[in-house]
Amino acid sequence: MTDRTSSVMLNRLRAVEWVGDRDHVLARVMSRRVLMREYLRRAALWAREYAVESAWPFFDATEYVDPGFRLSPEAVAELEVYLGRVPGPELRETCAGAVRLAVMRERNPAVLPDLPDLYEPLVLFYERGGEFVRDDAGGLDLTGVSFRPGTPQGNLATPPFQALDGTVLDALDARGRVSYYAHCAADGNRVLLVRRRVVRGGRHDEVFGPDLRWEPTDRLPETAEAIASAGLVLLDEIAAAGLIGDAVYRCTGRPVSRS
Template sequence: MAERAASGMLNRLRAVEWVGDWDRVLACVMSRRILMREYLRRAALWAQEYSAESAWPFFDVSEYVDPGFRLSPETAAELDAYLGRVPGSELRQTCAGAVRLAEMREQTPAAMPDLPDLYEPLVLFYERGGEFVRDDAGGLDLTGVSFRPGTPQGNLSTPPFRALGETVLDALDTTGRVSYYAADGGRAPLLRRRVVRGERHDELFGPDLRWEPTDRLPETEEAVKSAGLVPLDEIAAAELIGDAAGRASRQPAPRPCGRRGRPRP
């Protein structure tokens, strides 16, 4: 069987710039933080499933799912050659796990647990800015933001982040201190207030899937509440962005206008 899944994942990882451009990485701080949080949650679920808590959070779960699993010699050699260029043992462990688990899912899908894809949030994290490093206190330096990984048990209670599409991740990334709001009950439209160097920017996530200026946010928090708006955390905001992107993708494509005549074959 051709190892399409393993090769596809390996090609994605090959395209990662592990030490990324500083400005680009800083522009993706918010999405990278939420992706890391989702990876830690999923890693806790998988560690619980296979009694691998001692290896959590950055580990090759394929060794626990099926210790006898092996990639083909050719793919294994390609993976080993690639891992020699990856900085850091935890990065290498997760890259190896992502390639092997992708192939296991394709070859033996029935043997996989009913759990979310473990490595997808972390691979997206890598693709959006490269490496993370440990600080002296055991925290994670995500470049531009510090992150405490916590414990497996603590991460099991983290709200899930399912909206992993590029539109959602791009919409989460911005500058300044951000607060999200929506109608009572968490209904669209989604609004946000950004404060950048003391300057306020009020924006609405529009039907074209872009943030645009709005005057729908009152100036004070008390007035915001009186207007029937409630604050949202970034997970709830991401879900609304994902819903909007899903609706947009289901819209029929506009029919071309102009020349009439027989359709092309």
Template sequence: MAELQTHYPDVVPDLPDLYEPLVLFYERGGEFVRDNAGFLDLTGVLFRPGTLRGHLGAPSLSTLSDTVLDAVDAEGRISYYTTADGQGPLLRRRELRDEQRDELFSRDLQWEPTDRIPGSKEEAKDAGLVELDEIAAANLIAVILSNTSR
């Protein structure tokens, strides 16, 4: 890609470094295993490797900033929630081996304890909360960061 950009800068302008996400993943202590079903398990997040064409329409991470990555990097099985209109707070439930923690992403850009997540996913839905995947949660954190820095 770098060679194409060197020879044809008008055709392929401003390409991102394709290996930057992988290098960050390893620098932050990331690990993965391949399971018997063909999925890659990134310590709790599963995805099936596919073709470049197949990933072109997939949502992408809007930023790889340390602050965003720090905010989504946590132990346990994590579920993220926000209000259905997307205007509410970002909430997460972390299920650890012997405990559960409900947290809210605060204006101080930290996770703080909260009691705003109902007991079950059905109750959360009835309370007007929608579940987000990791990419959507990370992108929402990036938006919160950009609004805070203004």
């Protein structure tokens, strides 16, 4: 394959287990849900940029960026062989788009819009558990969680998720029903992230500690009213992921965005 970047992206996709171990996939439900939400948001941005909302959400953006763009013959041949093993037309379309966009970015970055990388959240989603499928009602079954994709306009309002880092994604995954809360530290310079997990009726309260792990805590009062009175603010997954990303940056100095 003569296109170096197409080889890198294709090798990532080749490593995906499209139908993997169910327990392994279920253990990553939360991070996969956040990654899919971010992909749908980015796809809405790209669809709006090229006025192709009818193609949203799973499409090959390079067809609209530069209709005359072509991979090398060797890259086309390798990609076609790989796509023959990918289940489902929407998976094949986005895998092809990811490979082609990577090459387009290397060859002629000036042709691309000033938008976040379209396919990175979706490729990470694939790497963390394989396929998604459509259910009979048009929803997305991510294995362990299902939701409707909505509309391009609706997804434009989704808060961005920039912290595409393995440590952040791993920290989002947990068993049970999870609620996140933010609390200002005593020094006023840090925001502490705490969560409550309910697993089979059992409650587990945890704080995201300086060693980038969840540790038991007694900072969460028992009732919702007491939580609010204590100054704790309820967060969604995206906001929680942002605080985790901030903690990773403070501890390691490495950027957490791969957008």
